[in-house]
Amino acid sequence: MKNAQKIRRALVAAAAAATVFVTSACSFGLGGESASSAASGDTVNIAAIYPETGQYAEYGKLFKRGFDLALEEVNADGGVQGKKLGIQYYDTQSDAKQDASVAPKIAADSSVVAVVGDYASSASAAASPTFNQAKLVHYGFNNSATNFTDTGEYVWSPQITQNTYQTLNAQTVAKAVGASAGATKKISVVYIENDWGKEAYKEFAAEAARVGLDIAYESSYLADSTDLSPILIKARDAQPEAVVNIGYGPDGALVLNTLRNKLSWTGPFFGGQETAEFLDNAGKNAEGTIITGIFSATGVKTDEQKRFVSAFEKKYGHKPGNFEVVSYQAIKDLAYGMNKTNATREGVQKALQTVTDFPLYQGDGGTFAFDTATRRAKNIDPILLIVKDGAFVRYEE
Template sequence: MNIGVIYPKTGQYAEYGAMFQKGFELAKEQVNKEGGINGKTLGLKYFDTQSDAKQDAAVAPKIVADDSIIAVVGDYSSPASSAASPTFQQAGLVHYGFNNSAPTFTDTGDHVWTPQIGQDKYQKANADIVSKKAKKIAVVYIENDWGKQAYEYFKDEAEKNGTEITYTSSYLADSTDLSPILIKARDTKPDAVVNIGYGPDSALVVNTLRDKLGYTGLFFGGQETSEFLSNAGDNAEGTIITGSFSATGTKDSKAKKFVKAFNKKYGYNPGNFEVTAYQAIIDLAYGAGKTEPTRAGIQKALQTVTDFPLYQGNGGTFKFNQKTRRADNIEPILLKVKDGKFVQYDVD
């Protein structure tokens, strides 16, 4: 009995894959240590897709054909995940996009679910904190479906808040020189530059602004990864992002136990990406234990269970909205880089 994992073990998003795998493996160990699922041992089958849409689409039929796989988790990016969803949907195999915040992710069908906070919520929180710190902003965002949707949510909320957007541009994920657009952004004299993207490109944005263009204003952007902090270095200090988990800020008892177990196994505190991966396996195992560890059992659990263990946000439990197939009650938190580390941030 296995859960299939589509994730980027290699490629430009490999760092995320490594973080996910740590969460997956710890969850699997704990599930099996506690007797498995209805006495059956849980396994994980990994499929490296590089979080690339073409590779996701290609591997999906192989996963469907493996009768031992009762559900699928992944991928890192929403566009890649969505390329595999139709195949899983057609086969009646649950696709659990634990990291997929694109608002359209679950549109494929009733077997596509995500506990991830939607970009509508993330970008409202993002726009709200930006509006408290800046009146005029420039915005640059990654050129893919996720980035475009996230930007539209951010823009709508920024306008509601009365924040003036002085400049906007998208950029390709594999861009190596963002000076042309960032010069234009800087020259509009914004109070802050807001970046909506992933970790590697966000580091490039802030480094270009600080080191090449002499920009000294506020910066909002980045992701809670060691790669972002390492690549951005001192330039990351003070940046504020929306997130879903703080290892040092959580007050939930089971989340604290998770942090302790994770730190003992891997030697560092988990962040957003590790906890969402961990929670994904715990969610599915918990649900299958309430029904049965089969493809149909997983689907039934997501439709009926109302107390899935919640490690993100404020902890507690959560259930799924049956119309959207998204988690009903997980709210984002704010994280700020202080002394080279992300810590939970309360608006001052």
């Protein structure tokens, strides 16, 4: 991205400034290790930075379910190199300032061998420079911003980038409305006003132009918006074949409900996220909504995926979704890697550089490895999900 260097310089400055505030980190509610994960000579820890509270708390709740199940399984199987694995939880509200503030405290804890999180790429990126300087792997398991791993050699992500997600998104919309290079179709697009949303929209727009979609109207909106009628009236009045929302679950439900309930628009909708929050807020309006994702409990294909779904249902009483599987996999990835190398910061880094058969719970399953140049997973592909009878299921075109 053109402004990538500016963003990185700003994040480095933010992380450096955070050292001034680290002594007061606890006053921000950033938490620390629980009794069950306190460091000892026989324990190594992974630090989890995530939104336990705040506007993204729904995602933190989902992440923690995946973290905790994976931790139980790792320790039941002998831990890592004969040591118990622990997780130290830090509530950052997925806020960049809080991530930057707590990062030095985590980096200074010698029991911590890796960091996972945060939910938002912009929040994660604010902490990455500190972790990278400490030679502490920052595993941004949910961070799809293309330039997330640019900070340095200790910043990794198994998450699919927005380039890949939005390419599939645009192609799916085009197919649904019958667009092609010779048959252009109009659509309206709205997207969340943050770095992630702007990048995602840029990627979507590039592919949309290639596959015959004419974006007749586009607008961004603030994450804390409560009334999107002014922009959605214009989106509707552009007479689109479909409306696309690029954002998160809560705003996706707001966009959808406004279109259906206030503006009487009944056309195809693409957007939202696979969370109970989105489904509950959107209600019947969500039916038929299509999104890109990386997992569907209704479409698992391997024995390992089936075992995960069964274990999750047994522990929590319901099937796992996209956000639970990525957090579960993050802990399993790091533990698997350490058991191939050693349970140290250096061991985690070496594992991500050299292990070629990380078990894959997403998509169609199998195994995956990293591209050591980009520090991104090489062979994880997105899938499509559709809401049917009030639940997201795998969508086969």
